[in-house]
Amino acid sequence: MILSRAIIPSLIALTFCSACRETENGFDCAQLDEFIAGVMECKKIPGMSVALVKEQDTVLTKGYGLADIDKGIPVGEETLFPIASMTKAFTATLWASLLEDLEDISTKTPLRDVLGSWFRLPDDFRTEQITLLDTFSHRAGLNDYNLFLTGFGIDMERDEYIRRLRFGEEIFPFRTNYLYSNMMFTLAGYVSEYLEETDWESLIQERILDVLNMTSSTFCEHIIEREEGVAQPYVYNFSGNYYIPLDKEALSVANLPSPAGAIVSSALDMAKWLKFHVARGKNEKGEQVVDIGRLAATYLPNNVYPSSPQTLPTFPVADSMPTYASGWINEMYRGYPKVFHAGSLGGFNSGMSVFHTGNIGIFTAINGPHTADAINGMFRIHSYAADLLLGEESWLNVSTACSYPYPWYPPAGASENTKNNIQTTGGDYSDVMKEEFKEARGYSDDKPAMDSIPRFESELGTSANGKAVKGSEAEVKERLPVPDTADERRKFHHRTTTSVPHHVHTDVTFEAEILIQETRQRNVRSARPLSDYTGTYGHLFLGNLTIFINDTNGSLHYEYGLFGRGVMHPSRDDTFLFTIDTAMWYIYPSTGMYMQFFSSNDGERDVIDRVVFPTANGALFERGLKVPLI
Known part of the structure; x- marks a missing residue:
C-alpha cells in the first residue's frame, strides 16, 4: 500500500464528528484547524485525535486526517488510540483512590511491609526502603531493560516478573538519579492487584473509567484484532514518499507492563479525564470521586527531570520541565505551571497537558509516522492550543512549528555538527545538548563516549x-x-x-x-x-x-x-x-x-x-x- 506525498494535504483536511466551542477569550476553532493541518502535513502525520477543555467545558473533541489510509476512514472523536505512557497518571490516580480505603498504607510505606518477605530487589537497602512514591517517580535506579520489555517483549506473567526483580541490575544508587522505569510502574500496579485480589485492568475499569463515564476506553489487548473504531498505526518512508502500516500485534508488548502503558482511549473520553484533573478530582456531575489532597499529591515534584529547557532570550517564550511528579512531568510554560506526560507505543504517540492555574487541558494522539520530528510537531500543537485557550498571543505559526527549533536555535555560529544533530533528532535538542557536551569534551567518531559501551x-x-x-x-x-x-x-x-x-x-x-x-x-x-x-x-x-x-x-x-x-x-x-x-x-x-x-x-x-x-x-x-x- 503506497501513498504519494502529493495526496497528504487532502487527507489531513478530512475531519469527522467534531465539536468545537468558541471561548470567551476569543478561541478560534478555524485558526486551530489550519495550524494542525499545516503541522500534520509537514510532519507527515496521517491522523490525529485532539481534545481541549477549559474549566468544565469541552472546547474541542475532534479527529483530523485518516485513521486508516487504505480504507479512507477518517479519525473521529471516538476513534481509539493507545495512549501508552500517559497510562502512568492513571496508575498514580488509581492509588490516590485506593488509599482512601487503606488506612494502614500510604505512598511512603515500604512495599516489603505490604508484600511480605518474599519481595526482594537486587540489594537489601532497596528491598527494605522502596515505596510507591519511588515507583511513581523513577528514582529506583534499576535497569529497566526497556528494549526487552517494550521491544522484544518479555514473555512471562506479571507475578513472575515481579518475583524476578531481585535479579535486576543497579544503574544508579537508590534515590540519587532519574531513570525512567516502566518496570517500577508495573510493580506499583502489581501491588494494587496483590491488595485488592483482582487485576490492575479491572481496578482501572471500576475505579476510574466507569466513575468518569469513559465508556469507550479500554486496553491494548482488546484492540489488537479489532479494526472498527481503532486507528491503524503507520511509519513513513521518506525516500519513497509512502506510508507503511504496522501490525497492531506489536501492542501486545504492553500486556505485561500494563500499569505503565496499556490504556487505549478517544478524544471524547480523554476530555472527561482532562476535566477530572482540571476540577481536582470531580467528575462531570461535580461529585468528588477522588480525594482532592491525595490527587494533588500526584502533581507534586519528587525527582529532578533531565531535560534541556527552552529559555529566554534564545526563544520567544520559556518552556522548562524541571521535575517529575507521580506519573506526570512538572512543566513551566510561559510562567504557567502545568503537568504533562507523553506516550509512545507501536507506532502511536500521544501527549497530555493540564494547566491548573489556567484551568485548561490538552490531549493529542497520532498514528504515525513514529519519528522524533512528528512528536516534536505534536508538542508544538500543545503550545499553540495552550496560547489560544489562555488568551496569550502565540509565538508560533505553521512555518516555525514545522522548522522548530529553527529559526531560534542553534544560534549564529553554531557548529555543523550541532546543526546536523538537530536534523537527526527532529528538534529534540536534549539529545543535541548531549552531543554538544561530547564535542566540547573532545569525543569524536573515533573515540566513542563511554555510554556506547554495553x-x-x-x-x-x-x-x-x-x-x-x-x-x-x-x-x-x-x-x-x-x-x-x-x-x-x-x-x-x-x-x-x-x-x-x-x-x-x-x-x-x-x-x-x-x-x-x-x-x-x-x-x-x-x-x-x-x-x-x-x-x-x-x-x-x-x-x-x-x-x-x-x-x-x-x-x-x-x-x-x-x-x-x-x-x-x-x-x-x-x-x-x-x-x-x-x-x-x-x-x-x-x-x-x-x-x-x-x-x-x-x-x-x-x-x-x-x-x-x-x-x-x-x-x-x-x-x-x-x-x-x-
Whole structure:
C-alpha cells in the first residue's frame, strides 16, 4: 500500500464528528484547524485525535486526517488510540483512590511491609526502603531493560516478573538519579492487584473509567484484532514518499507492563479525564470521586527531570520541565505551571497537558509516522492550543512549528555538527545538548563516549560457574562489533547513545537491510561450526534466549520473548548480525543489531557459554542458566 506525498494535504483536511466551542477569550476553532493541518502535513502525520477543555467545558473533541489510509476512514472523536505512557497518571490516580480505603498504607510505606518477605530487589537497602512514591517517580535506579520489555517483549506473567526483580541490575544508587522505569510502574500496579485480589485492568475499569463515564476506553489487548473504531498505526518512508502500516500485534508488548502503558482511549473520553484533573478530582456531575489532597499529591515534584529547557532570550517564550511528579512531568510554560506526560507505543504517540492555574487541558494522539520530528510537531500543537485557550498571543505559526527549533536555535555560529544533530533528532535538542557536551569534551567518531559501551550482567573476569573467561574485560569490550567506516561509526555512536531507541525513520530500517545484504554478499563464515552456538542461554531476570539451526536451509536463528525472532548472519569472530522478522521490525537501527558470543575453557577446549544480546543496550545470557525457585 503506497501513498504519494502529493495526496497528504487532502487527507489531513478530512475531519469527522467534531465539536468545537468558541471561548470567551476569543478561541478560534478555524485558526486551530489550519495550524494542525499545516503541522500534520509537514510532519507527515496521517491522523490525529485532539481534545481541549477549559474549566468544565469541552472546547474541542475532534479527529483530523485518516485513521486508516487504505480504507479512507477518517479519525473521529471516538476513534481509539493507545495512549501508552500517559497510562502512568492513571496508575498514580488509581492509588490516590485506593488509599482512601487503606488506612494502614500510604505512598511512603515500604512495599516489603505490604508484600511480605518474599519481595526482594537486587540489594537489601532497596528491598527494605522502596515505596510507591519511588515507583511513581523513577528514582529506583534499576535497569529497566526497556528494549526487552517494550521491544522484544518479555514473555512471562506479571507475578513472575515481579518475583524476578531481585535479579535486576543497579544503574544508579537508590534515590540519587532519574531513570525512567516502566518496570517500577508495573510493580506499583502489581501491588494494587496483590491488595485488592483482582487485576490492575479491572481496578482501572471500576475505579476510574466507569466513575468518569469513559465508556469507550479500554486496553491494548482488546484492540489488537479489532479494526472498527481503532486507528491503524503507520511509519513513513521518506525516500519513497509512502506510508507503511504496522501490525497492531506489536501492542501486545504492553500486556505485561500494563500499569505503565496499556490504556487505549478517544478524544471524547480523554476530555472527561482532562476535566477530572482540571476540577481536582470531580467528575462531570461535580461529585468528588477522588480525594482532592491525595490527587494533588500526584502533581507534586519528587525527582529532578533531565531535560534541556527552552529559555529566554534564545526563544520567544520559556518552556522548562524541571521535575517529575507521580506519573506526570512538572512543566513551566510561559510562567504557567502545568503537568504533562507523553506516550509512545507501536507506532502511536500521544501527549497530555493540564494547566491548573489556567484551568485548561490538552490531549493529542497520532498514528504515525513514529519519528522524533512528528512528536516534536505534536508538542508544538500543545503550545499553540495552550496560547489560544489562555488568551496569550502565540509565538508560533505553521512555518516555525514545522522548522522548530529553527529559526531560534542553534544560534549564529553554531557548529555543523550541532546543526546536523538537530536534523537527526527532529528538534529534540536534549539529545543535541548531549552531543554538544561530547564535542566540547573532545569525543569524536573515533573515540566513542563511554555510554556506547554495553553493560554486562556479571563481571567478565570469570563466568557464572567460575571458569576462566578468554580475554580480559578490556579485550572483550574491544572485540564488540564497531562498524568499519567513519560514517558507519558516526551512525553507530549516535544510535547507541540516544535515549529514545524506538523513534526511527523507516529509511533507517532500509539502510539496515542494505547492511544485511552486504553482510550476506561478503559470505563471512562463522569462527566455529554453527552448532557450537546453538542452545538455550538464560538470564535470571529476562528469561531465555534460544539459538537454533533452521532445518530447511541450515541457517542460524534466534528466538526471544514475544517478538525476538530472526536470522543470524556471521559478521566477525564470534559476532553475528541478526534481523527482527516480526511485527517489531520497525525498531531496527541503521547499524543493524548484533550479538556476540564468548567462551570459557573447560580444561580441554574453548566452549561457547555466554552471549551478549544485543551488543547495544542488551544483557549477558549464559548457557544452561537455571532460574532458582522463588
